Amino acid sequence: MMTINLIIFPGYYIPHIGGLETHVDEFVKHLSQDGEFNIYIFAPNIP
Template identity: 90%
Template structure:
């Protein structure tokens, strides 16, 4: 059985930090198992590719975001691009939803 897993990290590569490295190492290891389809939905800070495939089919979606407070990304809910990306995920039946941080706004996205 194929397991669809989505991760909502506070940040992701190319942003530099421990959380980003941990998530990247985690998906690198997990992607070796072909029974997993892995998706990452992270803020596009700093600006980078909006979509890329890493390792063995890890799909990374970087949504429009901004920081009002340093190191606290907020999704740009006024962006049509954000809503297209976010609502596009609803077509996928996720078996596992992971939020990697408690107090980041994208934890709420994982709940929705």
């Protein structure tokens, strides 16, 4: 089986709190369950 590399560029990500951050986190958890995806998240490091 071929592994797919997926890069996600959200404006913010966990631990920042918000709807987009939560949605992206759940999306990544869902996709990574099967092991078909290598997921890389690039988000700014803003406190």
